[in-house]
Amino acid sequence: DQQVKQNSPSLSVQEGRISILNCDYTNSMFDYFLWYKKYPAEGPTFLISISSIKDKNEDGRFTVFLNKSAKHLSLHIVPSQPGDSAVYFCAASTQGGSEKLVFGKGTKLTVNP
Amino acid sequence: IAGITQAPTSQILAAGRRMTLRCTQDMRHNAMYWYRQDLGLGLRLIHYSNTAGTTGKGEVPDGYSVSRANTDDFPLTLASAVPSQTSVYFCASSDRQGSYGYTFGSGTRLTVV
Numbered sequence: 001d002q003q004v005k006q007n008s009p010s011l012s013v014q015e016g017r018i019s020i021l022n023c024d025y026t027n028s029m030f031d032y033f034l035w036y037k038k039y040p041a042e043g044p045t046f047l048i049s050i051s052s053i054k055d056k057n058e059d060g061r062f063t064v065f066l067n068k069s070a071k072h073l074s075l076h077i078v079p080s081q082p083g084d085s086a087v088y089f090c091a092a093s094t095q096g097g098s099e100k101l102v103f104g105k106g107t108k109l110t111v112n113p
Numbered sequence: 114i115a116g117i118t119q120a121p122t123s124q125i126l127a128a129g130r131r132m133t134l135r136c137t138q139d140m141r142h143n144a145m146y147w148y149r150q151d152l153g154l155g156l157r158l159i160h161y162s163n164t165a166g167t168t169g170k171g172e173v174p175d176g177y178s179v180s181r182a183n184t185d186d187f188p189l190t191l192a193s194a195v196p197s198q199t200s201v202y203f204c205a206s207s208d209r210q211g212s213y214g215y216t217f218g219s220g221t222r223l224t225v226v
Contacts, residue, residue, distance in 0.1 A: 009153070034214045043117075043203050043217030044156070089156060091214060100146070100171075101214055105155035 003027045004092050006104035014112055019077040021107050023090030026071065030092040034101065035064060035075050038087045047088070048075070080111045115140050117218035119204050125224045126194050134189040134221050136204030144207045145187040146171075146215065147179060149200040156203070162187055163209070194225045 005024045013019045023033075031052040036044035050057040050064045050073070057064050063076045077084055090104040120135045138145065147159040158171030162181040176198060178190045187206075191198055201222050205215035 006155075036214075036217075041220070043205075043219045044215075045217070046214055049214065093214070099209075100158065100161060103148075103156040105153065 001026070002104075003030075004090055004102050004104040006088075006090055006107050008107050009105070010108045010110070012110045012112060013080050015082055016079045019075075019080045019084065019109055019111065021075040021077075021088050021090075021109065023073045023075075023104055024071055025073075025092050027092070027094075027102075028071070029094045030102075031095070032093045033064070033066060033073050034091045034093075035062075036089040036091060036103075038089065038106070044089055077109075080109075082111050082113050085109055085111050117204055117206060117216055119202075119218035119221050121221060122219070123222040123224075125226060126191075128195055128225055129193050132191045132194055132223070134191075134202055134204075134223070136187045136189065136218060137185050138187075138204075138206045138216075139185065140206060140208070140216065141184060142206035142208045142216070143184070144209045145181065146205045146207075147177070147187070147189045148203045148205065149173065150203060150220075151200050159189065159202075194223075196225045199223060199225045 034049040035047040037047045038044040048062050066073045087106045087108045089106045091101040093099045117138045143164045146161045148156045157173045160179040162168045165184045203220045204218040207215045
């Protein structure tokens with residue numbers, strides 16, 4: 001049973017517009033959520049995270065929103081840039097991020113110039 | 114530069130052969146992990162180690178073994194490779210105390226023919 005779900009395998013947006021990547025989870029014990037970004041031929045790199053005690057965390061152009069009641073989080077990228085084109089993985093863990101991460105299947109974002 | 118080194122970067126391997134993927138970190142992280150990434154399946158945990166001398170099975174451990182003789186090294190061995198083990202393998206580490214999840218290596222692309 002997949003505990004972290006990214007139901008959109010791909011997303012295409014125009015440069016300058018907003019990109020919204022979605023993630024749903026089923027395990028109510030998850031209390032820490034992360035987004036990773038992966039370019040081809042490279043390992044995933046940490047992008048942004050959020051604790052379950054918050055509903056929003058912002059870092060520059062990237063904002064993550066958490067809706068605990070819906071077990072849903074989203075990553076907003078504003079404005080989107082061609083360099084943002086990558087695969088984005090949603091991940092979740094228990095115990096404040098200190099336990100094993102469970103990853104979604106990823107969403108491939110393409111930002112068109 | 115602190116981080117994780119994986120070797121080789123890519124390999125073509127005949128089915129039935131034995132292969133060890135190497136992973137070394139210089140961050141003194143306690144925990145280390147091996148993931149495989151397959152199209153449409155995301156990142157799946159193969160094996161992990163919470164600290165030197167201990168290992169555990171992840172989601173897809175069959176056909177793989179690991180050892181953790183010291184803090185820095187976490188090799189992954191395929192005793193008798195099969196074509197279904199064709200994948201990109203990522204090693205990761207974490208200090209299990211921070212808020213940033215894992216640090217990933219650049220990956221090993223393995224093709225079993």
